Amino acid sequence: MLTPDRRTLLRYAAAGVATALVSPRLFAQEKAVEALQSITRDVTPIGKAERADRLARAQKMMQAQGIDALLVEPGASLIYYSGIRWWRSERLTALVIPASGTPLVVCPFFEKPSIDESLAIPAEVRVWQEHESPYAPIADYLKAQGLDKGRIGIEETVRYFAVDGLKAALPAATLAKDPVTRAIRMRKTAAEIALMQKAADVTMGAYRWTHPQVKAGMTPADIGALMSAATSALGGKGEFNLILLGEAAAYPHGSGKPQSVRAGEVVLMDCGCTVEDYQSDISRTFVYGAAPTAQQRKLWDEVAQGQQVAIRAAKLGVAAGTVDDAVRAYYEKLGYGPGYKLPGLSHRTGHGIGMEGHEPVNLVHGETTKLDVGMCFSNEPGLYLPGTMGVRMEDCFHMTAQGPQWFSRPPMSIEEPMG
16 A cells, blocks of 8 residues: 655645545545646736836826825735735734825834835835834824825725724824725736636646546545645645535535535535636536436536526626626526525625635626626526535636636536536
8 A cells, every 4th residue: 555655644634634545546646636737837927017007097096086095904905006915913014005106115113024025116114113103104104295184095904993093193184985996906907817817727727637536435625635736736826625515515605514425416616726816716516426317417507508698798888787687587587586595596696806706896786887898707606406406607707898708618518517
């Protein structure tokens, strides 16, 4: 019997499946994944010119909207504007973008060398000591520019204590919702689209490798570990895997009950990864080890048609909510629903995607934002039969001047679920 090396054992132990490695079959799969080659070595990360353009567009929009400065905390928007990759803690690190001029970065004194490592734009960096207020440097900066009585936009994910602290430091300022960041971020540039395409390519490559490795008795953790290993080998990072087996596939985000692969039951996989900060999100459903039943085939085909209804409804200038409405109307004609009622489509048709797996704007009933060039969405109108099974296919697309374009193409049949 082959014995896995310590490095392999530790990696799988972290995924909760170390005991399965005594199987020669799983060890052979571990070795097989080593043959995969990264497909991300040729990607072009977001560069200085792209970030300069982002700031220029933000400042132009700020001026048009009457916003004198923006406050941004660590997270996707901070990376988007500045390149700074940082986490949130009780110690404030923040970016302040004025409507014109050079941005400000505020951080704890002892963190400045680390902040400088990923700072990718020209910016002034001011620090605060442990016994000092982190809002004083921001107030001083805005006062020097005559903006201490201005209108300060607060990026939508900024925490309350930061807003409260800034308000106390700038009592004459008006703090307002940021109308700029999401409007810019939801319209991706060609450089961003290229990175999202590569992330989708990685995920589909990992799917095609993992699918034939699935065997009877495997748990969601077993399958997820294989998918993660393949994704990593192909050059993806930050991978996620949601594996739902049999009845659990009827519940969009799964069940806590024990699951294992059984012949004749569905396997639903919802997986993705990140390439240079941009994400993929793709779902596939197939039947393991047996020909599909009439019910399984019917549900799969109806979901596949639902995706086509959605993509046909996604036209430039239409309200995003009408895409969801079109799919729901189609499913209701088939006898599902009505609305969000089960059995049927119990969640929105799709969500925005980019640097975050879920970001505005969504393909959901009532959403009035109009589809525009550069917007990116998932297309995942699943159908769920509680107590029995569910089917979800998910492929993302982006809007072009000619209409929607797939990042990954939906499969043509239940017999060839990976395309």
